[in-house]
Amino acid sequence: MLKKLWANRVGALILLLCAYLLVFGFISTANExxxxxxxxxxxxxxxxxxxxxxxxxxxGCVSINGVxxxxxxxxxxxxxxxxxxxxxxxxxVTRDTDKSIHDTGVTGLGNQKKSDMENxxxxxxxxxxxxxxxxxxxxxxxxxxxxxxxxxxxxxAASERLARSLQDNIVSxxxxxxxxxxxxxxxxxxxxxxxNCPAVMAECGFLSNQQEADNxxxxxxxxxxxxxxxAGICEYVFSETGI
Numbered sequence: 112m113l114k115k116l117w118a119n120r121v122g123a124l125i126l127l128l129c130a131y132l133l134v135f136g137f138i139s140t141a142n143e144x145x146x147x148x149x150x151x152x153x154x155x156x157x158x159x160x161x162x163x164x165x166x167x168x169x170x171g172c173v174s175i176n177g178v179x180x181x182x183x184x185x186x187x188x189x190x191x192x193x194x195x196x197x198x199x200x201x202x203x204v205t206r207d208t209d210k211s212i213h214d215t216g217v218t219g220l221g222n223q224k225k226s227d228m229e230n231x232x233x234x235x236x237x238x239x240x241x242x243x244x245x246x247x248x249x250x251x252x253x254x255x256x257x258x259x260x261x262x263x264x265x266x267x268a269a270s271e272r273l274a275r276s277l278q279d280n281i282v283s284x285x286x287x288x289x290x291x292x293x294x295x296x297x298x299x300x301x302x303x304x305x306x307n308c309p310a311v312m313a314e315c316g317f318l319s320n321q322q323e324a325d326n327x328x329x330x331x332x333x334x335x336x337x338x339x340x341x342a343g344i345c346e347y348v349f350s351e352t353g354i
Contacts, residue, residue: 155352158201158238159344162231162245162302163188164312167211169224172250174318178328180248181209186330187246187315190337198345203238205231228301236307242273242348243310244340245302248327250319257320258289259336262303262312265295269309269351276350277311277343284339286316309347313340 165171171180
């Protein structure tokens with residue numbers, strides 16, 4: 112019965128948000144104003160901490176079309192944040208512009224990257240009740256490979272459930288041919304390893320694959336990816352909390 116109730120709530124919330132997006136054109140392009148739904152965050156919900164991987168001098172990988180990963184990550188983050196806040200979630204982001212968040216005065220690329228990652232982790236762990244999603248894009252030497260894949264810290268059952276919810280929603284809503292499985296990772300993924308909350312790195316697709324690069328560089332597809340992540344977060348939160 113409880114499972115049915117939270118499933119109904121998730122479905123109703125998603126339908127409500129869809130209607131709002133259609134009526135008010137909530138998903139904005141880079142040069143359009145952003146509509147804000149007048150709603151207060153539900154105090155019983157976790158803070159959703161969203162990370163746009165890379166930024167500033169760290170471009171991440173570069174697509175087959177020459178587009179930098181950092182820009183795609185940021186665009187998806189901004190769209191996801193809009194959706195979450197419209198639904199009543201409190202959010203926090205590691206960056207909302209093209210920048211590194213290393214400490215002022217730190218010099219040298221290696222030191223700046225280290226400081227940047229430490230500051231991202233400080234933000235994640237500054238909340239008592241949070242969920243962390245880090246947005247990235249994948250790349251491989253063989254252009255055949257495609258599909259989103261979620262990574263989570265090994266040994267964290269809550270993170271595994273979050274990863275499964277995100278993966279399932281991306282597959283069902285956006286990538287029906289995607290057969291990839293969620294994957295545990297160790298200390299090599301710094302933010303996941305040291306986060307004190309359920310944490311997932313969302314690799315949204317392969318920029319080395321022509322079709323997927325074209326998709327991920329499209330504003331419409333980025334909106335659909337953000338919505339799939341939003342739906343996955345909602346399903347996870349309401350299944351865990353019963354709110």
